[in-house]
Amino acid sequence: MTVSQTSFGSHEPVLEIKDLTVKYRGDTRSTTAVDRVSFSIGVGEIFGLAGESGCGKSTIANAIMRLLRDPAEISGGSIRFGGRDVLSMGSEELRRFRWQDVAMVFQSAMNSLNPVMTIGDQIVDIYTTHAGYSRKESLRRAAELLELVRIDPARLKSYPHQLSGGMRQRAVIAMAVALKPSLLILDEPTTALDVVVQQEILAQIKELQHELGFSVLFITHDMSLMVELSHRMAVMYGGRIVETARAKHIHTAPQHPYTQALMGAFPPLTGPRVPLTGLPDGVKFSNIADLREVSPGHFVSPLPVLQGAQP
Amino acid sequence: MSTNNPAPEAPVQESSVQMPPARKVPAKQIPALEVRGLVKDFHSGGLFSRASVRALGGVDLTIGKGQIVALVGESGSGKSTLARCVARLEKPTAGQILVNGINVLKRDRFQASKEYRSQLQMVFQDPFGSLNPVHRVEHFLTRSLTLHGKAGTADELRIRLDQLMTTVGLTPDMLNSYPHELSGGQRQRVAIARALAVEPDVILADEPTSMLDVSVRIGILNLMRQLRDRQGISMLYITHDLASARYLADRIAVMFAGEVVEEGESLDVLANPAHPYTRLLVSAVPDPARTGSYDPADRAALRAAVMESASCVFDGDRQQRCSVTEPVRHLVGNAANRHWVRCHLYRPTAAAAGHALSSDPSASIAADGSLTESKASA
Numbered sequence: 275m276t277v278s279q280t281s282f283g284s285h286e287p288v289l290e291i292k293d294l295t296v297k298y299r300g301d302t303r304s305t306t307a308v309d310r311v312s313f314s315i316g317v318g319e320i321f322g323l324a325g326e327s328g329c330g331k332s333t334i335a336n337a338i339m340r341l342l343r344d345p346a347e348i349s350g351g352s353i354r355f356g357g358r359d360v361l362s363m364g365s366e367e368l369r370r371f372r373w374q375d376v377a378m379v380f381q382s383a384m385n386s387l388n389p390v391m392t393i394g395d396q397i398v399d400i401y402t403t404h405a406g407y408s409r410k411e412s413l414r415r416a417a418e419l420l421e422l423v424r425i426d427p428a429r430l431k432s433y434p435h436q437l438s439g440g441m442r443q444r445a446v447i448a449m450a451v452a453l454k455p456s457l458l459i460l461d462e463p464t465t466a467l468d469v470v471v472q473q474e475i476l477a478q479i480k481e482l483q484h485e486l487g488f489s490v491l492f493i494t495h496d497m498s499l500m501v502e503l504s505h506r507m508a509v510m511y512g513g514r515i516v517e518t519a520r521a522k523h524i525h526t527a528p529q530h531p532y533t534q535a536l537m538g539a540f541p542p543l544t545g546p547r548v549p550l551t552g553l554p555d556g557v558k559f560s561n562i563a564d565l566r567e568v569s570p571g572h573f574v575s576p577l578p579v580l581q582g583a584q585p
Numbered sequence: 586m587s588t589n590n591p592a593p594e595a596p597v598q599e600s601s602v603q604m605p606p607a608r609k610v611p612a613k614q615i616p617a618l619e620v621r622g623l624v625k626d627f628h629s630g631g632l633f634s635r636a637s638v639r640a641l642g643g644v645d646l647t648i649g650k651g652q653i654v655a656l657v658g659e660s661g662s663g664k665s666t667l668a669r670c671v672a673r674l675e676k677p678t679a680g681q682i683l684v685n686g687i688n689v690l691k692r693d694r695f696q697a698s699k700e701y702r703s704q705l706q707m708v709f710q711d712p713f714g715s716l717n718p719v720h721r722v723e724h725f726l727t728r729s730l731t732l733h734g735k736a737g738t739a740d741e742l743r744i745r746l747d748q749l750m751t752t753v754g755l756t757p758d759m760l761n762s763y764p765h766e767l768s769g770g771q772r773q774r775v776a777i778a779r780a781l782a783v784e785p786d787v788i789l790a791d792e793p794t795s796m797l798d799v800s801v802r803i804g805i806l807n808l809m810r811q812l813r814d815r816q817g818i819s820m821l822y823i824t825h826d827l828a829s830a831r832y833l834a835d836r837i838a839v840m841f842a843g844e845v846v847e848e849g850e851s852l853d854v855l856a857n858p859a860h861p862y863t864r865l866l867v868s869a870v871p872d873p874a875r876t877g878s879y880d881p882a883d884r885a886a887l888r889a890a891v892m893e894s895a896s897c898v899f900d901g902d903r904q905q906r907c908s909v910t911e912p913v914r915h916l917v918g919n920a921a922n923r924h925w926v927r928c929h930l931y932r933p934t935a936a937a938a939g940h941a942l943s944s945d946p947s948a949s950i951a952a953d954g955s956l957t958e959s960k961a962s963a
Contacts, residue, residue, distance in 0.1 A: 326798040326799060326800060327798060468659040468660055468825065469659070469825065469827075469866060469869040469870055470659065470865055470866065470869040472869065472871075473868075473869035473870075473871070474869075474884075495798070495799050496799070496871065497799070498828075498870075498871040498872060498873055499871040501871075501873035502871045502872070502873050521873075522873075525873045532800070535800045536799060536800055538803055539799040539800050539801075539802050539803045540799075540828060541803075541828045541829055541831060541832035542828070542872070543827065543828055543831065543855060543867070543870055543872045544855075544856070544872070547831070547832060547852065549807070550803050550807075550832070551803065551804075551807070
């Protein structure tokens with residue numbers, strides 16, 4: 275089995291987030307995008323963060339990387355990475371922390387490649403800047419890296435537009451793991467890709483994770499994808515986590531009505547055709563309470579009040 | 586007009602399977618929408634270039650009355666080109682489009698007539714872009730009704746508007762809202778109400794749920810299903826999401842490289858996919874309930890079967906002999922499902938630019954002969 279499955283449950287979190295609160299401040303009013311969110315990711319664990327657009331999942335990812343800019347502001351809580359406090363890092367420490375400790379693959383990251391530099395030059399850049407290798411050594415490592423994600427090393431001389439979307443995304447993932455980070459953040463890594471390619475990219479991530487043993491924070495709105503890939507997952511709504519448990523448990527027995535609606539949004543591929551009901555338009559949950567443990571490792575926010583339900 | 590117009594541009598291919606009659610209706614009923622041998626070439630290169638890319642290579646597709654047919658395939662497979670041709674936004678190079686048995690390409694030669702628009706309506710992917718932000722919801726519906734002469738008196742119009750809103754699951758007081766005041770799901774419902782206003786026979790829905798938040802997607806699918814069941818509207822549902830196609834559609838047609846390679850009753854196609862490309866698609870859909878997982882060697886074999894098929898499992902089919910040159914259709918399983926697959930020996934001639942398979946890592950490695958190595962390392 276994968277590294278992560280054997281080490282699952284070890285009390286050795288790579289990343290620990292406690293009561294993280296992020297606000298977007300405006301002139302007249304401010305919005306709380308992330309509201310007292312806590313979770314931790316163990317060594318070699320794949321942790322999924324699910325939710326719809328606007329629920330704050332990408333804000334969390336950016337907060338971990340300390341990428342938030344005005345008007346966003348971390349107004350409370352703590353982020354600890356391997357025992358270090360991320361929020362109090364100085365700029366030089368932060369620079370090493372990014373890429374070497376935590377790497378991130380953004381949504382449609384394949385478009386974030388520099389169009390006027392070859393793939394090889396862009397990877398070499400990482401090694402010369404962050405690891406201090408010579409150009410020759412960097413090139414050798416770059417070739418290895420591409421082989422790792424099954425791209426022909428001859429492609430080092432290609433420009434991004436000469437690669438297909440799937441290959442570009444693979445190249446970006448290769449770049450993310452170049453410095454062997456202990457945590458990889460994947461923010462909707464396959465949203466812009468076709469299903470066949472998506473499946474292969476994810477298989478690639480699993481394989482790399484098995485080989486290199488990093489932890490993954492996997493962000494997506496596709497529940498079936500998440501259940502297939504993650505060990506543990508959390509479902510977010512309106513900046514709060516409404517349910518967190520092992521992915522298999524959430525799949526078989528979702529407790530929170532919002533989780534149930536999300537699960538119901540993905541019709542099964544086998545079995546009889548049963549009518550499903552999603553979340554009706556306009557239904558809002560508010561005042562989401564703190565999580566409570568309903569069974570070992572399964573935390574659910576107590577049932578909220580339904581507002582504005584439509585017939 | 587007669588149904589069998591001897592059109593000058595005869596269908597490129599003979600369909601070996603009788604066109605399916607619609608569900609719960611007599612077998613001889615004329616299908617709501619029928620596409621015969623549709624070909625679309627796009628001009629490429631410079632002004633004086635004669636080069637062209639074939640996006641559709643002879644597509645046959647039938648949608649019976651009160652039936653939902655899902656057209657699935659990856660980006661670049663030609664499904665949107667087909668939709669644009671049927672919507673008369675592109676002029677097909679050859680072939681016929683029949684609505685209620687009438688060849689509309691012959692009837693309205695240059696562009697879609699108002700009559701055609703009243704028979705066939707479209708719902709687009711992006712409800713944020715398809716509703717003009719400066720108008721209220723009422724305007725969109727009233728305009729559709731007025732243009733097609735269905736408005737009547739002021740009182741009748743009011744009743745009709747309320748009915749439309751109720752049909753799509755919105756409250757009549759939302760008629761006064763602007764699009765920005767509505768959620769994505771509600772906006773898509775307005776777009777559907779606008780299509781419904783002209784009382785069409787066929788609705789063409791091009792990825793109607795892919796821009797919506799996941800939790801409201803199923804609601805839109807349920808609405809579409811309801812429209813079919815209660816009002817008998819036929820639909821062509823274009824999607825890349827096999828799970829939703831299975832949930833909604835009566836039949837699924839799989840497109841690959843500009844041709845329909847497999848078609849049949851939805852559950853049957855997904856349970857017993859016969860074409861290697863369909864199998865590849867089905868195996869790629871994330872399914873938490875699935876046992877077993879991704880096997881790179883299996884998938885490499887499937888890819889090879891799609892791109893370079895050397896044998897056909899239906900070799901020896903007594904009804905249809907295999908052919909390398911003709912797109913023969915073999916019947917799969919129970920004849921009641923009318924599930925057919927195109928012969929594996931025949932490969933589409935379309936250049937099929939940019940389908941996902943060409944991005945295969947092993948395919949690019951295969952050029953220098955190290956494919957076996959990559960498989961072994963997997």
